[in-house]
Amino acid sequence: MKKVITRNIPLKIISFLIAVLCWVMIMNISDPYITSTIDNIEVKTINTETMEQHNKRYDVESGDIISIKVRGKRSIIDGLKNTDFEAVADFKEMSMVDAVPIHVSPKQSYKYNANEIEILEQTQMMTLTLEELDKQTFRVNVRQTGEAKAGYYVTELTANPNIIEISGSKRKIAKIKDVVVEVNVEQVSNSYQVTRKLIAYDENGYIIDSDKLDFETKEVTVDVTVLPTKTIPIQVSAVGTPAYGYKCTDVVWEPKTITIAGEQKDLNNIYWLKQEIDINGKKETFPEKRNIEAILEDTYHGVYTLVGESNTFDITVKIDQLGSKDIPIRMSDIQVRNLDSDYEVIFKTLGYVNVRVRGVSGSLSEVSALTIRPYIDLSNYGLGTHSVTVQYKANEGLTIQPVTISVEVVRRE
Numbered sequence: 570m571k572k573v574i575t576r577n578i579p580l581k582i583i584s585f586l587i588a589v590l591c592w593v594m595i596m597n598i599s600d601p602y603i604t605s606t607i608d609n610i611e612v613k614t615i616n617t618e619t620m621e622q623h624n625k626r627y628d629v630e631s632g633d634i635i636s637i638k639v640r641g642k643r644s645i646i647d648g649l650k651n652t653d654f655e656a657v658a659d660f661k662e663m664s665m666v667d668a669v670p671i672h673v674s675p676k677q678s679y680k681y682n683a684n685e686i687e688i689l690e691q692t693q694m695m696t697l698t699l700e701e702l703d704k705q706t707f708r709v710n711v712r713q714t715g716e717a718k719a720g721y722y723v724t725e726l727t728a729n730p731n732i733i734e735i736s737g738s739k740r741k742i743a744k745i746k747d748v749v750v751e752v753n754v755e756q757v758s759n760s761y762q763v764t765r766k767l768i769a770y771d772e773n774g775y776i777i778d779s780d781k782l783d784f785e786t787k788e789v790t791v792d793v794t795v796l797p798t799k800t801i802p803i804q805v806s807a808v809g810t811p812a813y814g815y816k817c818t819d820v821v822w823e824p825k826t827i828t829i830a831g832e833q834k835d836l837n838n839i840y841w842l843k844q845e846i847d848i849n850g851k852k853e854t855f856p857e858k859r860n861i862e863a864i865l866e867d868t869y870h871g872v873y874t875l876v877g878e879s880n881t882f883d884i885t886v887k888i889d890q891l892g893s894k895d896i897p898i899r900m901s902d903i904q905v906r907n908l909d910s911d912y913e914v915i916f917k918t919l920g921y922v923n924v925r926v927r928g929v930s931g932s933l934s935e936v937s938a939l940t941i942r943p944y945i946d947l948s949n950y951g952l953g954t955h956s957v958t959v960q961y962k963a964n965e966g967l968t969i970q971p972v973t974i975s976v977e978v979v980r981r982e
Contacts, residue, residue: 605646608636612656612671619660626702626738632695637673640687658695668694700738707748708732709789715755717795722830723754724874725794734785741781746772752791760795764788796830798876803842809849811888817848819887828876835872846884857884892930897921902938907948917975925970952978
């Protein structure tokens with residue numbers, strides 16, 4: 570038996586080695602080793618607080634997303650994804666050239682043994698840009714988008730808090746022009762409260778990446794006040810007396826109406842906005858601009874809010890110089906009114922009388938006895954001779970000197 574076991578030992582060893590080699594060859598053919606690239610692996614940063622401890626702010630120039638090459642059996646490598654690896658940059662290992670080594674390792678999984686995966690090009694670098702850390706406070710501006718429902722108006726948008734602190738690199742902080750929270754009020758008709766995210770803008774109106782900034786708070790609460798509206802007329806009247814020989818001939822203003830917002834009980838108590846304009850001693854036409862918001866505040870102390878972008882209205886007061894003109898009036902031009910049907914009139918004043926008419930110089934050229942329509946009213950006169958004042962039915966704006974004529978009322982034959 571011993572002779573059988575020990576017989577041909579070299580041949581048996583060779584046969585065993587050939588068998589092992591065949592097994593290896595078969596395994597490499599069915600499940601060979603391959604090399605593959607895994608892309609888009611996010612790099613996790615740790616111990617970043619060391620930057621702030623040295624009053625520094627960092628920006629990642631490169632290395633926040635990396636690719637790696639791995640080697641292993643096809644059955645394992647083909648099933649790998651970027652989420653199967655952990656990449657870590659420890660800021661405590663930062664070099665003098667502001668670079669941090671990235672350490673990559675496969676995560677443990679039931680699908681494979683981490684030791685079966687070889688990571689080639691093990692060490693990669695995350696490059697940083699370091700700047701001095703800065704902190705500043707900014708006012709929060711509320712930006713309205715959309716319009717309230719017809720008949721309503723957003724009178725106030727109040728952010729709470731309305732001032733916040735933002736920290737970041739000096740370069741990033743210096744770029745901040747405006748800190749805004751946007752609120753959409755489309756078709757609203759009631760006051761409400763909403764929470765919105767803060768947005769930082771640069772001087773060109775572009776959004777600054779919030780990942781590069783540290784806000785004291787990421788969101789603020791905004792109180793939105795919505796009130797009903799009412800449209801009322803503006804009334805302007807001239808007060809005082811122009812210089813001697815001049816007359817105020819017209820007062821015009823634009824717009825004629827304004828729309829205001831307020832509590833309904835307050836809107837029920839306002840019907841117009843009255844204004845007076847002083848013309849004392851004026852000798853020429855003059856304009857005046859008035860601030861509607863200031864008038865509402867001074868008169869009603871914040872009860873009403875002006876609706877619309879324009880907060881002024883324009884007044885023009887027309888002042889014209891007066892002239893005079895003498896008009897001859899014949900007795901036949903004078904109309905007799907309210908005379909008893911049993912009587913008739915005999916004009917004792919013969920020929921004509923001169924009447925002095927004063928008015929705006931430009932309008933006097935068309936004034937005549939026909940246009941001023943002189944008449945006498947005899948409703949209270951009986952038989953006999955009387956001195957009667959001539960009256961006129963002239964256009965407004967004319968001042969006519971009173972004159973008297975002598976007439977005799979007689980019984981009609």
